[in-house]
Amino acid sequence: MNFWRFLLKMDRRIIFVLVGLAVATPLVVPLNLPVRVTEPVRRLYRAINEIPSNSKPVIISVDYDPSTVPELRPMTLAVLRHCFRRKIPVIVITMLPAGAGLARDAMETVASEFPGSSYGKDFVYMGYKPGASLVMVGIGQDFQGTYPADGFGKPSAELDILKGLHNYDDIAMVLDFTGSSIYESWIMFAYQKYGCKVGAGVTAVMASDAYPYLNTGQLVGLLGGLSGAAEYEQLINWPGNATIGMDAQSVVHILIIVLILLGNIAYFVTRKKHGAAQVAGQGQKGSS
Amino acid sequence: MTGLELFWTWVAAFLTLSIYSFLYKDNVFYKIAEHLVVGVSVGYIFTINWFQGLHPYLFHPLAKSGQEPINLLRLIPFFLGLLFLLRISRKYNWLSRFTIALVMGISCGVSIPYTIEARLIEQTKASMIDFTQQPSIWAGICSAIILVGTIATLVFFFFSKEHKGVLGGTARVGIVFIMVGFGASFGYTVMARVSLLIGRLNFLINDWAKGTYHFIFG
Known part of the structure; x- marks a missing residue:
């Protein structure tokens, strides 16, 4: 032969x-090979940079399960670090039951790196709520009616970060990290119905499907897979697992x-x- | 790393290696890990659904309905939800159709207008080029490529006339764009699958092997 x-x-x-x-x-x-930052990632970075500190919060929707953690957790951490560093209040939610523990873990990991931040004022975990599309519409009508309590059972009315927060008008941006098509629902309801900016971090498999939304301006920025996460780590100058993996x-x-x-x-x-x-x-x- | 953390790291490493052992051939360790994943996933998802779904939004308010009678309205979705369970009954499974119809109706009503907006109207608008409004020559070329690609691909999926002449030529251009799209998807898919392997090997090398070394030798 x-x-x-x-x-x-x-x-x-x-x-x-x-x-x-x-x-x-x-x-x-x-090998420390260089990572070149692409425009979709830079656009998301710029959009978050434009949010004034200590003003409207961002919603970070952690919609992935353990099967996509290697790709999506690094980008979630990178974006959370950027928000915490810029003192942008963060509301962490999830639309997947399997994402509840991962969302909480990501939030607590980054919060522990910023000792000055306090729960309920700078960040909050609202947990999982069933019925993704209806939750998104509900946030547009009455946030505290949709989430009467946080993920630990504490009433929303007692949380400083949620005081004066009624609907998408009081939210700077929605950032969705997902291995499914949930980001499309955020585009439809948060952006199309209520005009709230939406950014997304998706698995590499889905990135090519997400580009048309970026091209039409329906997404303010896009992180695709491990490379997207590594590029974002470069931008915030905080190398993590994505940079190591590249x-x-x-x-x-x-x-x-x-x-x-x-x-x-x-x-x-x-x-x-x-x-x-x-x-x-x-x-x-x-x-x- | 504490002793307990090291123990669970070893459990995770054992399960990771058990799953990867399938690459050599099917074996009992793979089967154990596979069944464990299914069982733990179902148990975890049920628990989360109970504590963050059913309990706070249904059973807890119902238990307080003596003080707040309006909570009794939650019995309606509860009853509709129970109808879902009749799928397992041969005699009464037709009753579940009421709930399915309701869910389908609401989902379609909520989604369709915004789906059309996001997927059709916005995409169509983005394909229309105003050459006077392009920020650079390169942006104009890119927009032209998008326009040609969109039209050629749509022509490829036009089956009411035989693909001959101009129509056939345009359809062939459409195939080229479709193939480029498949190639991009394939490249991204390889990256995604490799990322999962990187995640696991990173865990095995840095958390398991190095963690164990540091725990033993300090």
């Missing part, structure tokens, strides 16, 4: 090992490109030889 045939019949477990090594090696020995991401992409090229070359080379052999075989049959 020659090299090209070996490539085509190679045990897929060899590829698994190669990919595993390509990911693990940069994690152990960082070295591995680059190495694996090179590996996959090489494998795709080799696979295609092997396919065409073996097909050519196979075709030539078939023609030769037919010629022999014809002469005999």
Whole structure:
């Protein structure tokens, strides 16, 4: 068996090992490859930078479950850090039951990094509430009617951050981090119905679907996958897990490109030889 | 890292490796981890739904309905919700259709106008180019590409006439744009899947291996 045939019949477990090594090696020995900030990420950064400090709060909707944590948690933390650093009040909510613990964990992680911030004044966790679309519409009608208590059962009326907050008019922006199409519902209800700005952080799989909303101005900015998170970490100058992971991401992409090229070359080379052999075989049959 | 944290880190590492062992072949460790994921997920989601959904918004207000009779109105959605459970009855499963119809009706009524606005009208508006309003030549070229791509792709999905002549040529251009779209999606998908692997290997290397080393050797 020659090299090209070996490539085509190679045990897929060899590829698994190669990919595993390509990911693990940069994690152990960082390459510190540069991360270039793209315009969609910069737009979200600028939009958050334009929100005055200690003014209207932002809603951060943590709509992901453990299956997409490696991509979405770094961007949630990066944006939360940016808001906390700029003293923008933050309301953390989730539309997924599996996201409740993750939302609370992300909020508490960042809050612990800013000792001056206080719960109920600078940030609040409203927890999970069923019926995503109706919750979004409800926020537009009466926030405290929709969320009579926070995620710990404390009445909303007793929380400083929610005093004077009636609907989307009193909210600077909605930021949704999700591995599903919930961000489209935020666009429809928060932006289209009530005119509230919406930004999104989505998994890389969904990023290409989200670009049309960015292009039409329905999203103020967009973070796509781990690279989006790493770019945002660059902008706030706070390297985290996304920046660490981007070295591995680059190495694996090179590996996959090489494998795709080799696979295609092997396919065409073996097909050519196979075709030539078939023609030769037919010629022999014809002469005999 | 405390001893308890290290214990749970080891449990997580064991489950991660159990799941990845499937890449070699199906085995009992993979099965254990798989069943654990399903069981824990269902239990967790039920608990969250109870404590952050059913209890605060239904059962707790109903228990206080003696003081606030208006809370009795919550019996209506409660009853409609119970009808959902009749799906498991062969005789009475038709009753669940009332609830399904209500949910479908409300969802459609709430969503359709804004779906059309967000997905159709806004997208159509963005495809219309005013060459006098472009901030740069490059922006104008990009807008032109979007316009050509939108029209050519729409033509590709126009099946009422055979794709020949001008129509066929435009449809072929549409295929090119569709393929570029698929390529972009594939690239992003690879990045997403690799990100998940990075997340797990990052945990195994930095949290599990290094955490254990530091716990033992200080």
